[in-house]
Amino acid sequence: MDNVKVSVIVPAYNEEKYLERCLETVVNQTLEEIEIILVDDGSSDGTYDICEKYHKAYPQKVTVIHKSNEGMGLARNSGIAIAKGKYIGFVDGDDWVDVNMFKSMYETAENNDSDVVVCDVKKIFVSENRESVEISLPEQSGQIDIGKYIKDGLNPAYSWNKIYKKEIWNKYKFKKMVYEDLDIVLTILSNCKIVSYVQKPYNTYYKRANSITTSYTNIRLLDIMQAYKDAAYHANKKYKDETVFCVAKRILINMKTSGLIYYKADFIELIKELMPLFDENRYIKLDEKVSEIYSYRDEKVIPKKIYLMESAFSTQNLKGFIREYEVIKQIEDLNNSSIVKEIIDDIYKYGGILVNSNLNFNIPIGELRAEKCFIVYENDTLLMFGAQKNSKFAALLCESYNEDMPFDSNIRFAMEHYGMTESKSIDKYEIIIGR
Numbered sequence: 001m002d003n004v005k006v007s008v009i010v011p012a013y014n015e016e017k018y019l020e021r022c023l024e025t026v027v028n029q030t031l032e033e034i035e036i037i038l039v040d041d042g043s044s045d046g047t048y049d050i051c052e053k054y055h056k057a058y059p060q061k062v063t064v065i066h067k068s069n070e071g072m073g074l075a076r077n078s079g080i081a082i083a084k085g086k087y088i089g090f091v092d093g094d095d096w097v098d099v100n101m102f103k104s105m106y107e108t109a110e111n112n113d114s115d116v117v118v119c120d121v122k123k124i125f126v127s128e129n130r131e132s133v134e135i136s137l138p139e140q141s142g143q144i145d146i147g148k149y150i151k152d153g154l155n156p157a158y159s160w161n162k163i164y165k166k167e168i169w170n171k172y173k174f175k176k177m178v179y180e181d182l183d184i185v186l187t188i189l190s191n192c193k194i195v196s197y198v199q200k201p202y203n204t205y206y207k208r209a210n211s212i213t214t215s216y217t218n219i220r221l222l223d224i225m226q227a228y229k230d231a232a233y234h235a236n237k238k239y240k241d242e243t244v245f246c247v248a249k250r251i252l253i254n255m256k257t258s259g260l261i262y263y264k265a266d267f268i269e270l271i272k273e274l275m276p277l278f279d280e281n282r283y284i285k286l287d288e289k290v291s292e293i294y295s296y297r298d299e300k301v302i303p304k305k306i307y308l309m310e311s312a313f314s315t316q317n318l319k320g321f322i323r324e325y326e327v328i329k330q331i332e333d334l335n336n337s338s339i340v341k342e343i344i345d346d347i348y349k350y351g352g353i354l355v356n357s358n359l360n361f362n363i364p365i366g367e368l369r370a371e372k373c374f375i376v377y378e379n380d381t382l383l384m385f386g387a388q389k390n391s392k393f394a395a396l397l398c399e400s401y402n403e404d405m406p407f408d409s410n411i412r413f414a415m416e417h418y419g420m421t422e423s424k425s426i427d428k429y430e431i432i433i434g435r
Contacts (some may be wrong), residue, residue, distance in 0.1 A: 005033040011075035012093030016046035025096040031103035037079040042069030044393045064140045065084035089163040101202035113334030115192040120201040151242035157182040183227035190236035218258030244425030245283040265301035265369035302369040305352035320362040338401035348394040373434035382408045393434035
């Protein structure tokens with residue numbers, strides 16, 4: 001097709017249940033000069049056949065790319081690489097759009113010579129059985145203040161409620177990560193000259209149960225930390241304050257999202273790293289809610305220093321619950337009590353985590369690292385012990401440690417004498433919290 005006005009890129013991975021619903025809304029757009037690029041990201045279900053079906057039905061409009069699975073971001077990049085449109089838009093394979101979306105947004109872009117055009121979003125939360133419409137800004141449609149949108153707009157980091165001038169993507173690429181939108185879209189906006197807005201909920205975001213971003217125990221969600229850092233550090237200087245304010249605001253919202261409690265310590269470490277930017281931000285200081293970010297300045301967490309108590313332990317297993325860790329020591333002889341005692345002394349002095357078994361643990365431990373001390377059991381077998389520097393429990397363990405007793409017996413003795421009573425269950429694990 002010649003004279004393509006908008007290229008719509010639809011990445012899909014195992015979306016056979018939802019893809020046809022999505023594509024019906026895209027192929028029937030009222031904008032005629034549109035191309036649709038379907039990117040089958042290595043699907044193993046019927047997605048391949050659905051893509052081919054629509055290519056055959058609309059050969060002049062639909063192009064299909066079949067590739068190996070690399071994730072949403074790189075799938076979008078594949079579509080961008082062959083796009084012919086003056087503007088580029090994205091629709092996820094399980095979402096759908098209003099049939100007037102791309103005509104309306106294209107006309108707005110042309111009327112204002114916009115780099116980016118934004119629309120509102122309707123959200124459907126399947127697991128919560130509810131819907132909502134998110135109005136991006138109170139302003140009416142038309143050209144908008146970029147800084148205000150970044151700072152006060154509702155979810156400005158979405159990629160799929162926007163269209164972009166194609167040349168923008170000569171400079172930017174999505175990364176292979178979760179939260180690839182957050183990682184790049186704020187930076188794009190901060191480098192725009194003109195952003196426009198259509199106050200219509202053209203995009204319907206279908207937040208189904210059991211997706212990556214609703215399965216909070218998936219360690220890949222730690223990608224959000226890098227996404228926030230990239231957004232804060234890479235913003236155009238002109239809108240740096242607005243972007244950093246947005247990042248601070250979103251971090252606080254995430255920390256109050258119940259499922260993301262698994263990453264509490266990681267968020268605290270992120271805040272500490274970004275604190276110099278927060279300290280110099282003119283907006284945060286004046287905002288009562290967002291200035292709460294400063295309260296985490298002196299928060300302490302258990303460092304990611306790992307002591308392995310089994311020579312057969314595969315460090316690959318660690319990646320299921322922690323990232324960017326440092327293995328301090330790996331012990332081959334579990335019966336060497338003097339070495340174990342040295343480790344306990346080190347954990348008391350410096351903080352750290354002792355992993356006592358080759359059992360699989362697949363829950364992120366950011367919530368536990370935000371405690372003074374934690375102990376994890378599985379079926380009465382000690383799995384992990386972690387403590388902050390100068391933890392009271394670690395001090396007692398050091399003082400009472402008996403080298404003639406097994407390590408687990410020392411732990412239990414210290415627990416009994418310390419009076420540790422706070423415990424909870426997570427999945428199949430028993431968690432005991434100390435101070």
